[in-house]
Amino acid sequence: MKNKLRFETLAIQSTAPDGDDTCSVANAIYPSTTFERETDGSYQSGFVYTRDNNPNRQLLEDSLNTLEQGKKALAFASGMAAASAVLQSLSTGDHVLLPDDAYYCMHRSLREVYNHWGLQHSIVDMTDLEAVRSAMQSNTRLLWLESPSNPLLKISDIAALADIAHQHDALCVVDNTWATPVLQSPLALGADAVMYSTTKYFGGHSDSLSGALVLNQNAEDAWLERLTTIQKLNGAVPSPFDCWLILRGLKTMKLRLQQQTRNAKQLAEFLATQPGIQQVHYPDLPSHPQHLLAQQQMPSGSGAMLSIQYGNHPSEAMQLTGRLNLFTAATSLGGVESLIEHRKSVEGALSPTPDNLLRISVGIEHIEDLKADWLQALNA
Ligand SMILES: *Cc1c(COP(=O)(O)O)cnc(C)c1O
Secondary structure (H helix, E strand, C coil): CHHHCHHHHHHHHHCCCCCCCCCCCCCCCCCCCCCCCCCCCCCCCCCCCCCCCCCCEEEEEEEHHHHHHHCEEEECCCHHHHHHHHHHCCCCCCEEEEEEECHHHHHHHHCCCCCHHCCEEEECCCHHHHHHHHHHHCCCCEEEEEECCCCCCCCHHHHHHHHHHHCCCCEEECCCCCCCCCCCCCCCCCCCEEEEEEECCCCCCCCCCCCCEEECCCCHHHHHHHHHHHHHHHCCCCCCCHHHHHHHHHHHHHHHHHHHHHHHHHHHHEEEEEEEEEEEECCCCCCCCCCHHHHHHHCCCCCCEEEEEEEHHHHHHHHHHHHHCCECCCCCCCCCEEEEEEEHHHCCCCCCCCCCEEEECHHHHHHHHHHHHHHHHHHH
């Protein structure tokens, strides 16, 4: 019955309490780290210890899995903890192929952490399928994708790339944080799993750090078992309160994203007409190099993130952020409030991000107010 319902309905139904003695309509929070055992050794509720599982986490994982129509969802203490679990499910000597434009901590993690554990990696432009084919090695076990990418909003062809991965017996995992299941379904396109920083659009209010993996229904049992073991033994699990916040966020995620995506598209179109701005990176603009692929892969819109290039010196871009009143200069994204960030100075000297790039996370404010704010900041 539940699977025949549409996303909006499932987002409400799958996050509701499943009927305890109190008859609450809203979810309770279960901070208990431990659960009482029966004299026969069993546990009446099935819960034993919160690192292994907890009622709030169980509900969150079930809800994420229902919304994504996967095999199983696993919740983590952050997006990076979820991504790390995927890397830790590989073996020493395995090779990972990563996009050139991707969340910078993925590059750092492979370079600074997993390198020491014998995991090899190389970086490729995922928009160039030929380049990807030639970068695949006999020991490539994971093709890591991020589309739209951070911070240049590159779009990669998930179905074609999943095919390439599978031809080489490699897994294809997609960081779907910027698109969310509202705008893009990598599992339906053949990916083996999606990874989320639920810190962003799922939470939606910039107040919970957490992450998740959802596995494709076809994913191998052995891989799921391995990931579950890593989740429970490494212990990078979300707190009951964080699970509760993400469950609350899920209920309004689609509404928020629709408004944010509408705002982002209008803002991108507006900024593209402003003389001081050299470039606007937004997949739903016809000038975007993968515009057609974006429309096909994300038919209901390309999301609420965009980036622009402004000025000739990084300080000009930085100063512009100070003249905006409705965009808070801060890192992160996906909340109801608009944010702006000078990306290169956050990513560090090794980052290939252009010096004059500003990344914008568009919120749910009124678009005319947002445009007016840009107009005054650009002309001040
Ligand atoms: C924020 C982010 C991450 C990392 O998530 P955390 O919750 O901060 O660990 C990974 N990928 C993308 C695309 C992100 O925006």
